[in-house]
Amino acid sequence: MLEPERHQIILDALKTKSSVKLQELVELTNSSESTIRRDLIQLEQGKLLKRVHGGAARLQGKLQEPSMTEKSSKNLQSKRRIAQYAAGLVSEGDCIYLDAGSTIVEMIPFLPDNIVVVTNGLSHASELLEKNIKTFLIGGFAKPTTKALIGRGALDSLEHYRFDKCFMGVNGIHSQFGYTTPDPEEAMVKQLAISLSSEAYVVADESKFSEVAFSKITDLHQATIITNELDPDTKEQYHSKTNIKVVTS
Amino acid sequence: MLEPERHQIILDALKTKSSVKLQELVELTNSSESTIRRDLIQLEQGKLLKRVHGGAARLQGKLQEPSMTEKSSKNLQSKRRIAQYAAGLVSEGDCIYLDAGSTIVEMIPFLPDNIVVVTNGLSHASELLEKNIKTFLIGGFAKPTTKALIGRGALDSLEHYRFDKCFMGVNGIHSQFGYTTPDPEEAMVKQLAISLSSEAYVVADESKFSEVAFSKITDLHQATIITNELDPDTKEQYHSKTNIKVVTS
């Protein structure tokens, strides 16, 4: 039996139970104890499971193979609904800015064709090209984690553009401080893009409202939040303290 | 049995299982072990599967989604050899420019880690990020066919950089006119990048020498061509008429 196949069997076994005995795996794979041990070491190094005395156990942060897909797909549905609503605000002929980020990318399938898009999202640009949308990318340093273009170069090339509308993602929305993003460099790009746009929209699903960690604030209250249902108390709270308009899809 | 047929059998086998033993493939195709090994090497280079000890496995990153078009592996081999040689010219600590294009992208796996890369290739940037290389993208209009960034915005952001070395692709090399690229907008970007670089290299496989269609010339003879073996006559012809240095890998 090939190594990838054994690894798959081991990981599959951990999808149903939260832990497996080494002996079970020996029988399941018709391999020796030594071989399974080596496999477990490899899989542990790849952070796919945790070795425990007598066998292996699922990882805490990564029990997502069954449930994370589920959760993220639920979250994705929510994101997609909001994104579709946001895309509906774009008119043919518009020149718009799309911020990097996983929520914004969901807008792309719903965008009209005859528009011009400027973005700082590396992966956004690829998707836009697939849809035959006229696409401009700003320059800058490519941030490894998010594939967003940021830094001095980003600001330089951004300031040559003007937008009818811009659509921004955020890491969190704070009832007192406004929109928050942990990376100051990214925040500066957002801020500039908003100031270059006639209308600014923040697209955020409800999970963003519970975020607590932040360090830098995109402090422009002239934008409109697009989100899904929010309980009226929260909504009122945000509006009164920050003057943010909240629109629900 | 013909090569394409074998390749299809191998790929089909991986559609049902997540891995196949080499011996199974030997029986399925009535070919020798050596032949299957060679097939697997080719298919792995075409990024259609992953070789593992004892056989081959599906690669899960891309479930047969993208360009299933197996690159003509003959031309690819040639490109890759030249690209590897070119990558060898890059020293740790260098700041280099990588032009968009299919030949240049093959350099990326061979580049050292501790360098800074500036590029106008959308797909290049993604690959560079995978390798954890510090990457800057210039801005500009994203050309749909090649995913290259061109135009006014590209020139604007490009001119803020300076490079130790730049590596350019071309569509053709003409014995009288020099390097040729059909798109004037793209040619301007190339030209500027070359002028911003201490050393300029043109990386081109032999197929580029037979190209005839061109419209705009990147008319800078200060670059060095990196290519594979060329018959001495051609080599001399190019050198005498264009003053282009030709280096073979």
Next chain:
DNA sequence: CTAAAAACAATTAAAATCAATCATAAAAAT
């Protein structure tokens, strides 16, 4: 607390698989 049992890591030798090379046969080019 102690002893037996189970699980462990480390070492080893055998088997399987590998890369590299060579020779041959088929195909393509001249």
Next chain:
DNA sequence: ATTTTTATGATTGATTTTAATTGTTTTTAG
């Protein structure tokens, strides 16, 4: 028709994977 190129299969020694064995550590039961 002849040379060159290409694809294939066989053989070689080297490498990797595997399973069995060793002695050690951990768990469990009395």
